[in-house]
Amino acid sequence: DAGVTQSPTHLIKTRGQQVTLRCSPKSGHDTVSWYQQALGQGPQFIFQYYEEEERQRGNFPDRFSGHQFPNYSSELNVNALLLGDSALYLCASSSVTGAYEQYFGPGTRLTVT
């Protein structure tokens, strides 16, 4: 049983560019949450998708947007990248039948130069 997968593993972008990160949830999970973890800090909740809609959102600007597909996979898009967007981006999947316990993927390390 494949766990949560994310791609790419690492990427480097320049300020002002746009980036798309991808996540495939654990088999049987229908909810995907995204977190940003800056170096030396705890993860911060960005947003959560369920049934292809954004269900909850954290304190992140509109530059951060997402999408969930019918197969429950998800994308995180960040526009107009800033240096401060450099972080580890974690995807977590869960399901209501699993009482929303979240399983984390390996993360995508984004560096903005």
Place this chain on the structure above:
Amino acid sequence: ELKVEQNPLFLSMQEGKNYTIYCNYSTTSDRLYWYRQDPGKSLESLFVLLSNGAVKQEGRLMASLDTKARLSTLHITAAVHDLSATYFCALTTGTASKLTFGTGTRLQVTL
């Protein structure tokens, strides 16, 4: 807004000794989680605590929850080098399933 604080932020442990990490939170919570994170890696789930007085143990780690005091502890028995990592507590509240994380505690075990 839920606030989660951990202390200490850094803990240098001697092998074989016992230590405790504390996680305090500001509002009523449904579930409390403990995660481990190795440098540059993702989060590994250690424990889920659901109710007051809950205690869970796995190997040298034991987690407990006191909902009245809004406090969870992670106790380390006879520390070994393999336990060196950063440990986070995190909580969910109400119908929200988003996780709110603490500041993290970096543990370093030395000989």
